Amino acid sequence: MSISVKNISKSFKTVNAVDDVSFEVKEGELFGLIGPDGAGKTTIFRILTTLLFADKGTATVAGFDVVDDFKEIRNHVGYMPGKFSLYQDLTVEENLTFFATIFGTTIEENYELIKDIYVQIEPFKNRRAGALSGGMKQKLALSCALIHKPKVLFLDEPTTGVDPVSRKEFWEMLKRLQQKGITILVSTPYMDEAALCDRIALIQHGKILQIDDPKEIVKHFPTTIYDIKAANIYKLLLALKEYKHSYSVYPFGEFVHYTDKREDFNPQELQQYLEANNHQNIKIEITKTTIEDTFMELAK
Amino acid sequence: MKNNNVIEVENLTKKFGDFIAVNAITFEVKKGEIFGFLGANGAGKTTAMKMLIGISKPTSGSAKVAGFDVFTNTEDIKKNIGYMSQKFALYDDLTVKENITFFGGIYGLSRKKIEEKRQLLVEELGLQNIVNELVGALPLGWKQKISFSVALLHEPKIVFLDEPTGGVDPITRRQFWEMIYKASNNGTTVFVTTHYMDEAEYCDRVSIMVEGKIEALDSPKKLKEKYNADNMNEVFLKLARG
Numbered sequence: 290m291s292i293s294v295k296n297i298s299k300s301f302k303t304v305n306a307v308d309d310v311s312f313e314v315k316e317g318e319l320f321g322l323i324g325p326d327g328a329g330k331t332t333i334f335r336i337l338t339t340l341l342f343a344d345k346g347t348a349t350v351a352g353f354d355v356v357d358d359f360k361e362i363r364n365h366v367g368y369m370p371g372k373f374s375l376y377q378d379l380t381v382e383e384n385l386t387f388f389a390t391i392f393g394t395t396i397e398e399n400y401e402l403i404k405d406i407y408v409q410i411e412p413f414k415n416r417r418a419g420a421l422s423g424g425m426k427q428k429l430a431l432s433c434a435l436i437h438k439p440k441v442l443f444l445d446e447p448t449t450g451v452d453p454v455s456r457k458e459f460w461e462m463l464k465r466l467q468q469k470g471i472t473i474l475v476s477t478p479y480m481d482e483a484a485l486c487d488r489i490a491l492i493q494h495g496k497i498l499q500i501d502d503p504k505e506i507v508k509h510f511p512t513t514i515y516d517i518k519a520a521n522i523y524k525l526l527l528a529l530k531e532y533k534h535s536y537s538v539y540p541f542g543e544f545v546h547y548t549d550k551r552e553d554f555n556p557q558e559l560q561q562y563l564e565a566n567n568h569q570n571i572k573i574e575i576t577k578t579t580i581e582d583t584f585m586e587l588a589k
Numbered sequence: 590m591k592n593n594n595v596i597e598v599e600n601l602t603k604k605f606g607d608f609i610a611v612n613a614i615t616f617e618v619k620k621g622e623i624f625g626f627l628g629a630n631g632a633g634k635t636t637a638m639k640m641l642i643g644i645s646k647p648t649s650g651s652a653k654v655a656g657f658d659v660f661t662n663t664e665d666i667k668k669n670i671g672y673m674s675q676k677f678a679l680y681d682d683l684t685v686k687e688n689i690t691f692f693g694g695i696y697g698l699s700r701k702k703i704e705e706k707r708q709l710l711v712e713e714l715g716l717q718n719i720v721n722e723l724v725g726a727l728p729l730g731w732k733q734k735i736s737f738s739v740a741l742l743h744e745p746k747i748v749f750l751d752e753p754t755g756g757v758d759p760i761t762r763r764q765f766w767e768m769i770y771k772a773s774n775n776g777t778t779v780f781v782t783t784h785y786m787d788e789a790e791y792c793d794r795v796s797i798m799v800e801g802k803i804e805a806l807d808s809p810k811k812l813k814e815k816y817n818a819d820n821m822n823e824v825f826l827k828l829a830r831g
Contacts, residue, residue, distance in 0.1 A: 324758075325729075325730075325756060325757055325758035325759070325761075326729045326756040326757065326758075327728055327729065328758075422630065422631065423630055424630065449755065449756065450755065451630070451784075452628075452629040452630045452632075452784045452829075453629070453784060453786055453822055453825050453826060453829070454629050454825075454826060454829045454830060455629070455630065457826060478755075478756045478757075479785070480759065480787075481786075481787065481822065493758060521774065522770055523767075523770035523771055523773065523774040524774070526767060526770065539760075539763045540763050540766045540767060540770065540791065541763075541790075542787065542790030542791055542809070543790055543791070543809055543810060581759050584759050585759050585760050585763075588758065588759070588760060589760075
């Protein structure tokens with residue numbers, strides 16, 4: 290196992306930031322921690338990168354214990370925190386040289402690993418890091434986290450606040466790094482990115498809700514979801530919530546995702562109920578369960 | 590303004606020196622519509638929105654917001670719109686109650702009206718237990734729901750939401766969108782910028798800006814058909830990547 294976490298807990302004053310969390314990440318795996326702000330993702334990253342002690346539990350990274358062997362871990366992991374943490378008043382090249390030097394290496398020695406990413410910002414190598422655009426800062430931070438050729442890469446919300454084009458490019462970079470044998474633990478609040486991981490853990494309020502392959506995780510959803518549409522979505526929402534057989538009602542893009550309490554649910558009946566309530570252009574169709582539906586059901 | 594348009598924009602342009610941040614954009618938004626304003630980082634969304642809310646003067650073109658001209662009536666625009674962004678919404682070191690009172694005052698509501706609105710808001714959002722807590726101590730989802738309500742305190746014709754739900758858990762996000770639907774159902778126009786394409790799917794119509802220009806504008810359904818895409822993310826990638 291590249292990362293092994295056993296029953297880790299961590300509280301801050303009255304908040305249980307991480308509550309009895311266990312999971313394992315295999316060597317070379319791309320593993321995603323998927324959850325909203327405040328779920329405990331950053332605390333887990335800080336414990337695994339030896340920046341914070343857990344109150345309870347044990348963890349190893351690349352075979353080293355996060356408490357006893359913290360120095361070894363620091364040599365073998367790369368960490369890209371959620372907040373941009375490079376030196377704003379050093380240039381792109383100076384930042385990279387700095388990180389290479391403190392890890393006892395040089396840019397040349399591991400250039401192969403970062404080449405793909407670094408060539409995109411190399412034209413700006415004399416620009417101060419503080420003056421870079423968001424997408425370029427992200428690429429520089431990733432280069433710095435990789436310059437000592439880590440075995441395990443920790444990426445805390447690397448795509449938050451980034452537009453869809455840059456997000457897609459970033460995930461393509463991660464896939465290439467994975468092919469070079471690096472284990473990657475990545476966190477994100479965006480459920481659509483979950484599908485790009487080998488395995489994911491859904492996390493909320495410091496607890497893991499489920500761990501599985503992103504394709505499998507939707508199978509934990511207990512029932513069939515219907516897409517429902519009508520001319521006035523707001524009134525449709527209200528009507529569905531009032532319907533005595535409704536189990537869950539959530540707006541979902543142009544539709545409402547609806548589940549019914551009954552096992553022998555007949556959409557025709559619901560159609561009639563909505564028609565009787567003066568709804569127009571009603572459409573009811575079975576739809577595919579998404580990771581987000583699963584998350585909401587588990588978090589309920 | 591025509592029919593029931595609340596925003597009318599024609600050839601609106603903003604230059605910074607030689608750089609054209611917003612390049613002759615033209616569109617209309619109807620009363621009660623939920624209008625998504627999308628674009629990559631640096632596409633010109635923020636610059637365009639700043640002109641619409643009356644804090645940045647256009648270089649050329651014309652625009653009317655809530656019936657007022659963006660060149661000459663910016664103060665009237667500000668009185669008739671609400672604004673909320675993820676970056677700035679409420680004061681963390683004031684309580685929920687103090688924030689409501691403060692923003693009510695800024696929008697020029699009477700004390701009586703503020704009190705009335707506050708009670709209504711507390712009831713609707715179920716804030717009874719947290720009304721005297723500092724906003725800084727509340728979870729992000731609460732903050733965003735409250736700040737959306739605060740942006741509607743003065744019953745504006747249009748509310749501008751700048752990336753309102755980043756990082757919020759999926760259930761709270763849906764409660765937030767229910768609030769948006771409710772506002773829209775009551776006739777308030779909702780103008781929302783986001784670069785999360787799943788949010789775009791909630792809008793009646795969306796525009797997509799690429800390098801200062803509006804490259805596409807239609808309902809999510811029609812855009813998906815036109816670009817032969819399963820979702821708005823694909824539509825966006827096809828447009829922005831060329």
